[in-house]
Amino acid sequence: MKLHLILCFFCFSLVSFSQILVINEIDVDTPGIDDKEFIELKSESPNFALDGYILVFFNGSSSGDDRSYMTIDLAGSVTDSNGLLLIGSANVIPFPQFLISENVIQNGADAIGIYEASIFDFPEETLATQTNLIDALVYDTSDSDDVALMNLLGVTEQINEGSSNNTNSIQRNNDGTYFSGTPSPRQLNDGSGIIFxxxxxxxxxxxxxxxxxxxxxxxxxxxxxxxxxxxxxxxxxxxxxxxxxxxxxxxxxxxxxxxxxxxxxxxxxxxxxxxxxxxxxxxxxxxxxxxxxxxxxxxxDNDFTMAPWGKPITPTFGLVQSTQPGGYYDSLDGLADSELRQALQDIIADPNTVRAQTYNDVTDILKAADQNPENSNEVWLVYTEQGRPKLDFQTTSDNSGKWNREHTYPRSRGGFFNIEEDDVVDGPDIFWTTKADSLRHGNSDAHALRAADGAENSLRGNQHYGEYTGPSGTLGSFRGDVARSVLYMEIRYNGLEVVNGFPSTNNEPLGDLATLLDWHRNDPPDDFEMNRNNVVYTWQLNRNPFIDQPDLVEYIWGTNVGQQWVQPLSVVDNSLNNVQIFPNPIENTITINGLTQDTQITIFSLQGLKVYQSNVNNNTPFTVDLFSGLYLLQLNVNDKISTRKIIIK
Missing domain, CATH: 2.60.40.2030 (CalX-beta domain)
Structure with a gap:
């Protein structure tokens, strides 16, 4: 019994008082966006090799349950001539010897431990332990003590760095106690040692x-x-x-x-x-x-390329053809109601064909699918209707001037979520098998993800469409696109629904169906949208059918519900493709080239109001008197209809 007690005391002493390697300083909360956080380790002797040591970060929040959220392998690192190793982001001055990402250290109450162990001993969400522990620090930013975490790590004090956005760091005294003061990265806390x-x-x-x-x-x-x-x-x-x-x-x-x-x-x-x-x-x-x-x-690079088709605010039609395989939609013919829905889902959620990619793969997909037609170095942003360099993808909490991935069907309403593998970028040929019940895969379905301004994405949040209509002063060129993307999601995944009205809680269906149907009708698929459908198809091997066959929307939600679907013949779809409208943007005179007979011209506002109607011949100019803005011009020849967007200057 006495021997047992002595051994236990000896082990506890190793945990509490070992000086081989200690946490010398930590700054977990810095003013602004926390991009200057750092940890500083101190070895008993200078130039100490840290092979065999790891640094483990523990989450003390109620959701974190005192378990690990990040582990750093220190192999290959060596402390400097003062015995210090500075670990931090590239924004820390002086420059750290070991780099980590910005804003990854949690503010507390949390903990950090040094272990003589392998990173494989600490998979994510490992409960804090004293096994192989060299030194530990439990800290906070004016939070209550996490007694359970302290007990798990065998420490008796939780150190407060200061209130939120403080300018302090937690520093170790030579006697092993800690104090909060002005940060001194890569400098001994008592002011001694070599000054670099x-x-x-x-x-x-x-x-x-x-x-x-x-x-x-x-x-x-x-x-x-x-x-x-x-x-x-x-x-x-x-x-x-x-x-x-x-x-x-x-x-x-x-x-x-x-x-x-x-x-x-x-x-x-x-x-x-x-x-x-x-x-x-x-x-x-x-x-x-x-x-x-x-x-x-x-x-x-000034050698960017331009696509032959237009941006959504200056759209073109008929230049980009669908790359759907022959017979892709043939199984829909003659079906109506629930049978039509099910047959469509069987195509776009076929587990034998369709692929699900990682959430980080989506970034690469969007760089191609949402490429700005006028500049191959940019993506085109939904909602704000502007190009932005592909390099300006948001990687930190700062979204100013950045673009990120917008879920047109919000994650909070759809029940989508990330898993660890979503952080991987592994290309189109590595994928998950997916089916209609694979709702989680909606998180990375590129048909419903768009490049968006980071700040505007945050502003939209999980609002319903109709509540959210886009930034003021924009043309609304995105409206049909997002309508077709969320309607696709309802068919693609079991458990999703687009409804009339604005359900009030986060996990309710998405609205407003009536608004989305109007948006779909008044903003038909253009070349930009068809091109993105083709690009996403190369990754996921499924298509958004409401881009390829826009009239399907009416047979599932709109004016033709209950009627049997018959796939339009391609000759009808393409008969007006060569018609050109110029100039566009337009001041007041419009010329239409490529018509072979008298054609009825109807112009609608984005609200669906008919503002002009006339019959015209090929290459005959006609004058309109309309306010500046975006309109829909409809061509009708022998009941064959083609709709184009026009801009009145």
Whole structure:
């Protein structure tokens, strides 16, 4: 019994008082968007190799249940000449020796533990434990103590960094206690040790065009005592030494603290897309260290391509043909009501054919499906009706000027959710088998995901369409597109429904059906939408039938419910494809070319009001007197109808 007690006390002492490696400082909450968080470890001896050690982060919230949410393998890392290892994002100054993403450390009450273990010992949601624990810190930002988490880790005090958006960090005293004070990353907390001389990279702009010059300065905190020779590297993905010329081997002369270089960015004829070069400092030896590093500079490619079809606000029709396989919709012919619905679902949710991709794969899908027809380096944003560089995809909590993935059928109403594998980007040939009951796969169904301005996406939230009608001042060119996407979702997945009205709770169906039907009728599929249908098909091997066969909407929800569906002949669909309307945008005179006989022209407002009607001949100009805005022009020849969007200036 005595031996047992002694051994238990010895194990507890190892957990509580080991000095091999400790948590020296942590800053979990920084002003703004928490992009300067860091953790600093301290080894008993300098230049200590951290192979065999891991850092585990525990979630102390009620939903986290004191379980792990992130684990870092420290293998390959070595502490510096002060025994310190700084772990943080690229925004931390001085530049961390170990990089992590921005805004990933939770504010508390939470904990961090150092373990002598393998990362495989701590899969996500592992309960906090003292097994193989070297050091632990339970902390908060003015939160109540998490006694259970403290007990699990064998610590007796929870340390408060300060209230929300504080400017403090938690720092370890030499006696093992902690205090909250001004952050001192990569510096001993008592002010002793080697004081490092940091090199700061300076640029005047974050974006340049091909053919322009990039001026980079390098400045140390204090004058160097001997010539400081170092090199830089700019390579990043496809950007390499063929994309610039200039000196990248530099010297800061003894007794000074600055030098600079001018690099010429190559203006080639290749359509490489916009690229990002990364300025990286190489060859620095302590006590010289990077103050900042990995500085991103965008290089805008002027060799972008343009598609022959128009943007949604200047649409074209008939230039992009559906890539549906022959007979894709033949099984629908002669069916009505529930039989028509079921046959359509059997096509677009066929588990023997249809593929589900990861949520991160969707980012690549949207870069192609929502590509701006006028600039191949941009995506076209739903709702705000504008192009945005593909490089501006949102990767942090800051959505200003960024684009992200908008669920037209909101996740909270559909019951979609992420799983860990959704973080993987593995391309079109690695996929999940999916069926009509695979509701979770609605999370990454690209037919109902669109590139959207990050801030506008947040503003829409999970509002019903009709409650949400888009930003003021826009043309509403997205309305038919989102209508067809959410109607597709109702047929594709069991458990989803589009209804009249505005259900009040999050998990209710999506509304408003009447609004969406009007949007579908007044904003018919254009070339942009047909192209995105074709692109998504190459990944998912299913199509949005309401783009290929828009009249199906009327047979399922609209004016033809109960009637048997008969697939239109392709000759009818294509008979008016060669008709051209010009100019567009229009001031007051319209000319229509390509008509072979008298044609009835009807113009509707986006609200469905008939504002003009006349009969015209080929190439005969006619005048309209309409307010500025977006309208629908309908051509009717022998009961064959084609609808085009026009803009009145």
């Amino acid at each position: 001389n940091g090199v700061t990279i300076g640029i005047t702009e974050n974006q340049y065009n091909e053919g322009e010059s990039l001026n980079i300065t390098f400045t140390t905190n204090t004058n160097v005592t001997s010539d400081l020779n170092f090199t830089i590297n700019l390579d990043n993905n496809g950007f390499n030494t063929t994309d610039y010329t200039g000196n990248i081997s530099l010297t800061i002369p003894s007794g000074t603290n600055t030098t600079s270089t001018i690099l010429s960015l190559t203006d080639d004829s290749d359509d490489e897309g916009d690229e990002v070069l990364i300025i990286k400092l190489l060859d620095l030896v302590e006590p010289i260290i990077p103050s900042n590093n990995n500085i991103a500079v965008r290089v805008v």
